[in-house]
Amino acid sequence: MQFDSYGNRIRTGASVSDVDFKKASMHEPLSLMDALDLVGKYAGKEPTQKQRDIIKKIQHAMESGYKKILLSAPTGTGKSWIAIALSLYLKSSTVLTSTVLLQDQYKNEFGFFNTVRGKKRFLCEQSNRVFDCTQGYCNDCAYRPQPESYTIFKRGTMAETITGDDLPRKCPYYDQIEIGKKSSFVAYSYASYLSHLLSGEEMPKRKLLVCDEAHELDEELANQLATNLNGFYGEILGIEMPKFSVDSNIDSIRNYVNSFSDTFQKENLS
Template structure:
């Protein structure tokens, strides 16, 4: 157990005064640390200021990694706490070389065609008949940075060398040299999975803060699992039909053959083109390297624990591989001496079971009351119909009609409609168009794709739109802050039960029905909190599916205390 030099209250970010609830949380964390706990789970509602407590915890520990689910949340941390430096993936940065070749000034705007994810940062060349690895001249090294004021809020990380440094690696090595680094989960897992040469010591931190901790399981699944498409094999002259993809041994042979083929293809392209690669060739090499590394990683996962890998036919005849249990992977990545897990919807026993932790060894802190008054975040259960896989078209039509009525009642306001499937978004839009006309349907901005880039573009467009636009999506249940006038009402079309068409979900449900219902409950409760984000905010949530009331009632012991004042008789 590391020494704790200061109490958290002494490390609270300057310029802010701890509120009563924040002071209570910090005192309880101090007590937990003094009692020898190294895993602390904080269940606290939106508005208590968890991020400020997290940064006090990070500063008290000395060095930290802070993890968030979305890049938007990552940006909020680094905007509020300038001494915590962000680390993001390659797609967020323009490549110096590609920009020069395309005569693009990145300060005036750039697009994906010149992003670092399209470039090759190193390649092989022949020197007097022998191969050597050549690295891009713009790529710095982790040790080429100095740190001034280490451990203070005035800490500054600066490069030792002058010149035009790679934007991606410059921000990466600044962040790794800093005492406190802020990642999104995907960037953190990738950095830990493929650590930069010479940065092992930089990745060792005294604590990890995991914000939005309810998303860790899904984030680990995305990290460990892989979707293998037919094109992944055909790109290296292999065919999926040559392998028995209905059993894990056949999958393992296919993955091994594909990984070997990508190793050869990358080597041959580097031998042929060396450092004079055209942009299209460099992008191909970079893409093939990523596939090679992903195939190597999934092969080792299958080889290590074949019984833990769930295989499912994917889109277009491909194969989807997902880990059934993620506890072993959580232990690998959440390995700092101390961890702080934070969420508005986390239950100690379920969370510990998922993460492979002993509940008795974890300190659990729950804040029982929301700082927002219940009248500002009212939840209305309409109970129009009980929707399920067996529901008729008439059932859905009745729900869509009620949604159309609610949209009309909020005609001058922005809002959010949450669905459980993509087809429900389109069906709702068609129903609104039929009942209320084209103008009413034009308000609806459907968000089908859950990629970070599309989400950010859609949210930015929604904010810029001066009219009463309404977001309609199956993917905005988590990680979205629709503050103020960005949403004054929410409509939940259907209780978000996880799809049993997903073999991993079905296998987990067969092991534990409570896990399945808890995961669905968490998604429902998270969705209810998208539109009220501060003390002056207000929005009303309409829940149309009677099944949502049943889910809450059946899982009431798992409902965080801070939600109970707005759920009313649904908890009976």
Template sequence: MESGFFCEKCGMIKARCICGKSSTKRRIYTKISKPNISEIKKSYPNVDEEIVENFPFSEPRNGQFEIITRIKDAIDNGYRYIILEAGTGTGKSAIATTLANIYQPAYILTMTKQLQSQYAIEFGYPMVKGRGNFTCRDSNFDDRCDSGTCQTVPSTQNFVCDFGITKSPFEEGNFAFNDAHGTPIYFRSNERCNYWNQKSRAVESDITLMNYDYALLELAYVQHFGKRSLMILDEAHNIEDKLMRRMELSLSNKMLEKDVKKSIPRSMLKFQDPKEWIIFIQSLYQDYKDISLTKMPKNKADRINRTKLRLSELMTNLEENPKNWVVDGSDGGITFKPLKIDVYANDRLFRHADVCLFMSATILDQDLFCKWLGIRPEEVYFLGIKSNFPASERPVHLKTVGPMSQRAIKRTAPKTIPILEKIIEHHKYEKGLIHTHNYKCQQYIMKQIKDKRLIDHKSTDREYKLRLFEKSKDPLVLVSPSMSEGVDLPYEKCQFQVIYKIPFPYLGDQQIKNRKAQDPKWYAYKTVMTLLQAYGRGMRAEDDYCETYILDGNIKMLFNNRLYKSLVPEFFKEAIVRD
């Protein structure tokens, strides 16, 4: 075993990070030494040597080599898209790592920076994050790189950062990377900017970790990274949401008045037909084109350029496909949102690799998944792996009080309190998680149940409260509307959970309302997917145990309504306990 540090500032994993003497947060990691390949070959003589040699651990989990073999065969047979639906416990990260090693250069995309860091810690790959995650070496005030001197000083001052990058080498050995266009980039000195140093390592690495938000910005706009052989997209059921959010464009009166001395006429805020906005958007685009950037700080100039580019894209989209867009207006401004992203997904993401591997525990329906992402079924190889978690170790108890919909919740919510109190008392020595789906339900529970075991959070301190909950040895109960995904709570970290409210997408959002009207199956899909993701937070291994309670009577819809029923997988149905 090899021990060292994972530096959250510079992204390095080694005995001593590049930050040198500068103060930095470091986290001890354990890197598994190279497995004994000859021993694995003896144990698995029928497995391709290339798979064995690139597998990261000394022993595979049950079925891992078979999954990797089938995916490798599909890639070698010319499939461009591979979909792997496999539950927690399959070891998808080891599968991803093996395939990335075989088909490098590769990208591995994760939903969050936290998951990105987990991959980096476990497998040692370089990751790339935005400027806001790094401390500026040119500042004496511990500024982040997104507010450092190179970003905030006007271009007229001709500031040159000694730690930054240039297109001209100053001495041999200061090469940083070649960008996507083949242009060589160099460092100005041997002492390197923390942000650019981690990015240069990531660009030059054969395997790079990115989170989706960074990847969608970097690959489509910045373009320092080139096309790679393989892109592994973890938690792939969320790709559509990520692309929708990236393509949204919000225009606030406050921003417009500051940038171009304009505001949106109040009479226009009622316009819901996207075609009615085309002329106004064209006018705004011209206003942004006319802005002089010469005296602006770089970060502001970059924002202006991004806004200009986004306005240009929006003009094209509204002109070519206005029915695919919705307009959400308020007193403070306007937001344009796409209804579907099937025609955009390839250009924005998938074209940056020869082969895309989608991994998720909740694909649910591969045909719908492909349809919504604009993927042609004939290019897809689908592999579904059944859950190996015994149903008896992950029971689902239906303790319903009636529907918890917006119209009925005032009547049914009071009935939930005595049931919650009984559940909490029954698990008085165990930690638990209550999924509320929204902050209103969270605060209702916190006001009604005066128990010191219960803790909640705000949107601003979610990560802090989650860490507090995970590390505590007390039997805490975390009440949250936002822990259904990206949270790993095995064994004693969570031994019971409550689905307080079925997670129907919010119909007060015009985008969701219009999409449901166009495609009711999509709305059902999003509901079932979010429910199943929440269900999986506390059951993380074959020998784990976690009980789940459902209080919302709308759960019956998932078993009785045709649209929902077809999406609910057997592994969830078999866990239902008829109390």
């Protein structure tokens, strides 16, 4: 299932990939190399020798007991094929990407993958699709689909499909959220996944986690966990901000942060 920039479902007809998909989904992969060949059949072309060499090394690492594997390869190597092969072999995966375009790449090239995006990407049914979903009131929303209304077929295979109640009006944001929770194969952006995780939401457990463009993870994590301390608000609380520099002692920074936090808590309790 795909969505356009307005949150509307995009329905596509048969394609070459659909035909290859029927052939490729006839059996489950018995090895990582077999899974890579299935990916090739789905895409309609043979895997490269470089991809086969990488798969052999990953297979050896897994058989040796490694749980965390770092793959660094030039652009154009076909790392997404490696990720898809691993996903099919393990029958479930969560792929994290740094951009929506990379999510689209997984979805467009491998239609059995689902994507989960933020509220700004969808138009809210409560506003008759005038405003995006960040403007809606999600609690007790009449258009929010129920988790139990979704059914999954042929789980963990290329032929996996998920169906839900075909309501005339249904929140597109929560529709893709529920599909993402049920799906064996789903791609999140780092921002979306971390926001769900850090809010305390229980995320589906899958056998494989792929961090695409992993160097972006630290920055996104820092963005979501960071707190900006503004001197203006410090003055309101009666706290003077010291002059910090690269030579500042870490204790002076810690003391300022603690005093800011303590005073703020006292103000809330009073």
